[in-house]
Amino acid sequence: MSNSVLSKEPHLIKQDWRAHGIRVVHADQKSCDTPETLGMNREVAISGSRTQSTALWAGTNRIEPGAATGPHHHGHLESIIYIVRGNALMRWGNRLEWITKAGPGDFLLVPPYLPHQELNASSTEELHCALVRSGTEEIVVNLDLEPVDKPEWV
Numbered sequence: 147m148s149n150s151v152l153s154k155e156p157h158l159i160k161q162d163w164r165a166h167g168i169r170v171v172h173a174d175q176k177s178c179d180t181p182e183t184l185g186m187n188r189e190v191a192i193s194g195s196r197t198q199s200t201a202l203w204a205g206t207n208r209i210e211p212g213a214a215t216g217p218h219h220h221g222h223l224e225s226i227i228y229i230v231r232g233n234a235l236m237r238w239g240n241r242l243e244w245i246t247k248a249g250p251g252d253f254l255l256v257p258p259y260l261p262h263q264e265l266n267a268s269s270t271e272e273l274h275c276a277l278v279r280s281g282t283e284e285i286v287v288n289l290d291l292e293p294v295d296k297p298e299w300v
Contacts, residue, residue: 169197176205181286184216185209186264194282203279207264208272209234214265217242217293221285225256225277227264232273235265242293244300261289 176189177196190196192204203223209215209232217237227234233249238256242263248254256262266273279285 171197180205180284183218183286183288185213186215188277188284188286190284193284199282201280201282203277203282203284205277205284206230207275207277209264209266209275211266211271212269215263217261217263217289217291219259219261219287219289220256220279221287222258222281223285224258224280226279227254227256228252228276228278229254230274230276232271233267234273234275235267236262237265237293237297238262239297241291243297245297246300261291263293 171191176191178187178189180188180190182188187208188205189207190203190205192199192202194200194203227236227248229248229250229252231250233247234254235245235247236254237243237245238260240261242261247267264273264275
């Protein structure tokens with residue numbers, strides 16, 4: 147059974163849905179005007195300032211073969227990472243002491259304030275991901291931390 151509810155009455159909110167409805171951000175309209183993290187090409191598509199989003203930020207990232215990003219977190223924002231192409235290794239923790247792997251079609255949930263690092267598991271193909279965050283603007287806090295030599299697989 148579906149959780150959807152069908153209304154017998156027209157939507158009561160008076161809104162100019164043509165002007166304030168679906169907004170398409172085409173691939174060539176993404177912007178690199180977002181805080182950087184070493185080793186990652188992050189691009190913003192949806193944000194409060196770019197599209198007047200009121201609750202979400204969305205974009206993409208690309209990591210070169212064999213590359214690793216710098217350790218970072220996204221403040222109070224929750225993040226969702228969807229692996230489009232390639233395989234990611236994700237390290238996390240105060241010293242990046244845990245690690246897991248995700249591949250095409252997998253989602254990763256990154257809690258607020260969690261120090262993490264993305265690594266491209268392949269030495270030959272790029273890693274491409276779609277990103278969604280629980281706020282309208284990009285928060286990136288790059289960290290200078292000493293990671294453990296051998297993280298524990300989770």
